[in-house]
Amino acid sequence: MNAKQLKDYRAAIIVAALAAIMATLAVQYLTFLSELETTSRDLRVAGQSAPMPQSKDIVIAGLTEETVSQFAYRSPVDREFLANLIKTLEAKGARAVGVDVLFDQATEPAKDELLKKTIREAKVPLFISYSNSSNIVNEDQLAYLNDFVPERLRAGANLLKDPTNDSVRWIFPGQTNPGMPLGFVRKAVKLIGINTPNTAPEIAWRPHPDAETPAFAVYPSHTVAFLPDEWFKGKIVLIGAILSITDRHRTPLAVLDDGDDGNMPGITVMAHGISQVMEGRSLQRFNLAGDIAITVLFALVGVGLGLLKRGAAFSFTVGGIFILLYWVGSFFGYSNGLPLVPLLAPTLALLLALWLMDVAIGRAERKQRQFIQGAFSRYVSPAVVSQLVDDPSALSIKGDRREVTFIFTDIASFTTLSEGLTSEALSEVLNAYLDGACSIILKYQGTIDKFIGDAIMAIFNAPISQPDHAERAVKCALELDVYAEDFKKKQNAAGIPIGVTRIGIHTGVATVGNFGSSSRMDFTALGDTVNTAARTEGVNKYFGTRICVTEESVAECPNLRFRPIGDVVLKGKTKPVGLFSPVSxxxxxxxxxxxxxxxxxxxxxxxxxxxxxxxxxxxxxxxxxxxxxxxxxxxxxxxxxxxxxxxx
Structure with missing residues (x-):
């Protein structure tokens, strides 16, 4: 590399950095550019989101025009009606009930007292809209609201809106000032056992399954009493206005929709937030570091095109095609799982890099180089301009092959048991069983990989090395067997016909590590060893045993005693496996x-x-x-x- 080339590359590095910085700052701090970037994201969310099934966890009991027309006054909503509605939903087995109505003023005294009594005595998990923000309630309204809604039932009803276009864009976390409770969404999921950080994630709007089906089932609240119980049982039911002009809010979907999605009822906004948290979804987009990385990449592309020294027309034409393909790919790619990549900053970075390279090189020098290229292109290979790199925000998911010992447990005839118990009783029994079993596994320093209903998969020798992993697993299984038998006897005595716990143990080489996607990963094991371990548990039912151990595990347990069961050829295998039962x-x-x-x-x-x-x-x-x-x-x-x- 001669001095001139070195100078050009140094200039190129400076140009790439400058173009990336200028483009990033411009989109961050110039309002019209940041609004364009936001609009480009909204267009993809509104027009390219992949359909999702209608939520099975959340339904809306809407206060419709037909509902309020039954009352002597439209607002506030008749409180006797709301009291009866809450009682009806409780009777229908709702998992939780959220009321998005602000009780900040008195109505008819008898009806007010009835609703106050109902919400205090309700057995169904209940949360009710609340706000102490001065722009929503005055001092008198706040005093009434504090008296009407007990503190334990309060849920912050504020909405976080984009100041540039007044769209609801983030989940309101609550706890923003003294006396402000958890936000409506956070309160809802907390009641079903999901704790959330005090942050304001961007709302991941749930797409419709099709053009005719809404994201959430909506039933007029005055019809709830006449509808089948199973439509509400086990679901979070949200009560709120879906009137034509009341409690409507602009959303990012308004960029393409001027109906109920673009101008959405507040209760539906809350449903989207709750659904998102329950399902562990998030708006898939890069963070600031990822955006900057892509912007730098585009600046490098622009610099590379400039280093080709083929003229401004060539550089801007190729750069324009590159940008066009990127924009088209970002729109259609979003419906196929591509995150919301930035558009404006990378585009500006590439164009700025092209322009600055043109300035840095100079027209006279470019003409001289064009002459030289024309004269010597037959003899000299073109210089390498740039090389695309992998997406820097992608997670490298690696596994480690090592010898491990697996324990699989399963309760016999659990499906039959579950069909004969109420959901509450089943949950109580299963949680008590798993709590005791997991305590024993952790006592022997096993890793609980996953629960599959009543079944447990545990790993020994990963992630922490354990030279005696097989012996640990067998000792753990023996203690699990004692525990499970004692648990079964106690439950049977109480009239709950829980079956025996069958346990399988196998040792072998498997790939263990973090597997999954960039948004969710699990530490687990993969390989045929896992399948053999699972099948080892299953063969107990043929032998009448409760613990079955493979010969590979037995070979590593010289200090323990076993009885051989037989040389067993498992289903799908051709080679017999020696199976044993540990001596209790x-x-x-x-x-x-x-x-x-x-x-x-x-x-x-x-x-x-x-x-x-x-x-x-x-x-x-x-x-x-x-x-x-x-x-x-x-x-x-x-x-x-x-x-x-x-x-x-």
């Missing part, structure tokens, strides 16, 4: 293990004496499940310990 303290106190091993070795060698030995053991130990299993096999014609399972 109860079995260790008897001679069953020694007697069993003697009979097992004979059967394994296909010695006819093994058959007679097992039949004798069945009389001596009638309650032993493994002995009973082998006797059934022998009666069916089995003469060895090879077992081929046809089902999982």
């Amino acid at each position: 303290e109860a079995d260790a106190a008897t001679n069953v293990t020694e007697d069993y091993m003697a009979a097992y070795e004979l059967l394994k060698a296909e010695n006819p004496k093994g058959i007679d030995s097992f039949r004798a053991l069945a009389t001596q130990y009638p309650s032993d499940p493994i002995i009973a299993y082998h006797c059934r096999r022998i009666d069916a014609g089995a003469t060895s310990t090879l077992i081929v399972l046809e089902d999982k």
Whole structure:
């Protein structure tokens, strides 16, 4: 590289940095540019969002024109009606009820008292709109509101709007001043067990499933009493006005819609926020650092085009095509999962870089270079201008292959149990069971990977190395078995027919690490070892055992005793796996293990004496499940310990 080239590259670096900084600051601080950037995002959200199914968690009991026409006055809403509505929703089994009505003035005394009594005595989780902002309520209204709505039921009803176009854009977090409660959305999700930080995330508007179906089911509130209970049972029901002119707010969707989406009822705004938090969704867009990275990238593209020294017409034409493709790709890509990438700043950065490079190089020098290129292009390869890099905000998801031991647990016939209990009783039993089981797993320093209903998957030797991971897992399983049996007996005595807990243990190499997307990742394990471990748990039902351990795990537990079950070919496998049952303290106190091993070795060698030995053991130990299993096999014609399972 000669001195002239070095000078050009230094100039190019300065131009790229300057163009990126100027473009970023311009979009950040020039109102008309920031509004254009906001509009470009709103256009993508309003026009290119992928459809989503109608929410199954949230419904709206709307105060419609037909509703208020039944009363002697439109406002405030008849409070006897609201009291009865809350009672009706409670009776229908609503998960929670939110009332987006501000009770800041008196109406008819008897009806006021009825509603006050109803909200205080309601058993359904209830939250009610509240505000102490001076621009919403005066001192008298605030005093009345404080008396009417107990502090525990209050939910901040304010809306956070974009000052440039008055659109509701963020979730109001609440707690913004003394006396201001959690915002309406945060209060709603807290009542169902979701805690949220005191931040104001941008609203991720839930798209309609289709042109005819709203994002949330809306039922006129005066019809709720006559509608099926299942339409409300287990759901968050929001009560609020969906009148034509009352409590309407502009949203970003107004850029394409002048109806209920663009000019949205406040209660629907709240539904979008609650749905977003419940489902863990967020508006997918880069943060400021990501925006700057893309802007710098576009500045480098502009600099690269300038370094080609093919003339302003060439550079601006190619740059224009690049920008056009980027804009089109950003719009159509959004409907396919592409985040909201910035448009204005990268565009400005590329154009500024092209212009500044043109100025930096100079027209006279460009003409000289054009001459040189024309004269020597047949002999010299064109210089490399720039190289696109991967998206810097993408997460690198890596896994680590290591030997681990898995525990899988599952409660027998849990589906049948769940169908016979109320949701509250089922939740209480399952949570108590899992709480005790998880305490034992954590005691042995296992990693709880996931819950699948009543089932638990736990990993040993990841992420923390544990040289004795297999032995830990087996000891953990034995203690889990004692706990689960005791839990079952107590529940059965209480009239709850919970079944036995079956446990499978397997050791092998798997890929463990963080897997997922940039917005959600889970620490888990992948590989066939995981499948074998799960199937090991499932085969307990064939043997009548409660704990089943593979030979790989047994080989790493020299200090523990096991009884072999057999050489088992699992469903979908061709190679037999040695399966074992650990010797419990109860079995260790008897001679069953020694007697069993003697009979097992004979059967394994296909010695006819093994058959007679097992039949004798069945009389001596009638309650032993493994002995009973082998006797059934022998009666069916089995003469060895090879077992081929046809089902999982």
